[in-house]
Amino acid sequence: MSRKVGNAVARNRVRRRLREIAGMVIPGEARPDLDYVLVGRQAALARDFAAMRLELREALKRLKALAVATP
Numbered sequence: 001m002s003r004k005v006g007n008a009v010a011r012n013r014v015r016r017r018l019r020e021i022a023g024m025v026i027p028g029e030a031r032p033d034l035d036y037v038l039v040g041r042q043a044a045l046a047r048d049f050a051a052m053r054l055e056l057r058e059a060l061k062r063l064k065a066l067a068v069a070t071p
Contacts, residue, residue, distance in 0.1 A: 005042050014040035017049065025056050031067050 005011045018038045026036060044052065060066050 005040055010045060014044045017044055017052070021053050021056055025053060029057065029066055030060055031065050034065055
């Protein structure tokens with residue numbers, strides 16, 4: 001993450017938020033054979049946590065990267 005996001009405290013806060021959201025969404029819903037890169041922006045500091053989680057799910061849908069349910 002670059003210094004464009006803010007000082008070290010802000011960068012770490014964005015990193016922690018993204019890591020938590022990724023840990024909640026990716027293991028259960030994303031395809032395990034793909035790698036994912038999340039880019040932290042300044043707006044992530046003020047964004048609602050639940051909204052960010054939904055946006056990650058929507059992004060996975062758009063990328064067709066959701067895991068296929070096994071019977």
